Amino acid sequence: MELVAASDLADTVAGTHPSEFVHKRPPTMGRVPKVTRADAVAAVRNPLAFIAERWTPTPRTVRRAALAALVMSVLIVVTGGAVRLTGSGLGCPTWPKCTDDSLTATSAMGFHGAIEFGNRMLTYVLCAAVGWAIIAARSEKPYRRGLTRLGWAQFWVVMSNAILGGIVVLVGLNPYTVAAHFVATSALIAVATVMWHRTREGDGTPRPLVGKSVQQLVWFLVAASVLLILVGTVVTGAGPHAGDSSEVERMPLDWETVSKVHAVLAWIVVSLTFALWFVLKAVDAPKGTLARTRELFLILLAQGVIGYVQYFTDLPEVLVGLHMFGSALVWIAVLRVLLSLRERAEVVADVPGPSSEATLTRA
Secondary structure (H helix, E strand, O other): OHHHHHHHHHHHHHOOOHHHHHHHOOOOOOOOOOOOHHHHHHHHHOHHHHHHHHOOOOHHHHHHHHHHHHHHHHHHHHHHHHHHHOOEOOOOOOOOOOOOOOOOOOHHHHHHHHHHHHHHHHHHHHHHHHHHHHHHHHHOOOOOHHHHHHHHHHHHHHHHHHHHHHHHHHOOOOHHHHHHHHHHHHHHHHHHHHHHHHOOOOOOOOEEOOOHHHHHHHHHHHHHHHHHHHHHHHHHHHOOOOOEOOOOOOOOOOHHHHHHHHHHHHHHHHHHHHHHHHHHHHOOOOHHHHHHHHHHHHHHHHHHHHHHHHHHOOOOHHHHHHHHHHHHHHHHHHHHHHHOOEEOOOOOOOOOOOOHHHHHHHO
């Protein structure tokens, strides 16, 4: 009977027009589930948990989201430098509005207003990138609390720095507030770099890949790099690029003397990096750590060339902007050297194996 039924079915299919057969096939797609009132309430109360229940990003997506946040944190440094170097720091003379009567820049404000307002708008793009990183980290399975917290740390740094940027405008580009604004952005880059690195490693206990003496040398390198960045902000605060064409307060320091101190610190960082390279070669360190150190050394050389050229050519705006971009790359490279000194394995949940009694029973 089954053979006959199968034959009849084959004859029926053979005698049916293909289009009719397609239309008679049962639907293969299910209905789109309706969003209930409870779903809507849950989405409003905790949107991140609501999204995480319905979306699981791939590890590659999470890495890209973290990288996007890092790229935007560097780009905000470049555009902030453009505001300063074009004298557009007070292109929007007030905050949070651009003028007392307008939220946006007006045509009467010209080029400087457009530059300053454009930099303000880019902050929203940065927020979007950080938000994507938070959502991707929160939705990854299994849930990684530490990674999500790094995303939220970036968000709060961005919010704090946006307020600080408003204070910079309200106090007429006071050089100390401008320096604090740049330092806060460097902190944002640091957190974004750590998050990007953490997306490529597990949540296990960190295991050092080098000895304690090498770790101490790298920490000296990190400390020198932080001091280099801080003195760099002083060079900017005492230098000729005040950020606006009007009379702007400058730090009461000799600019050339501070520049020479900055150069000495740069040579210290280069020397520490060079020494670290030889130490790593001597102790047969992992290839990843050697590669990160080599990258840092090359970036430092390029940054040093730009620094000396801009010093002897009376600080042209283009080179100063490149130097600011290079400082962000140096900071990222230093942090990557530090993070390469350890490894963290994936945390694997323990799955209980079969008991001995059950094994004997099956045998």
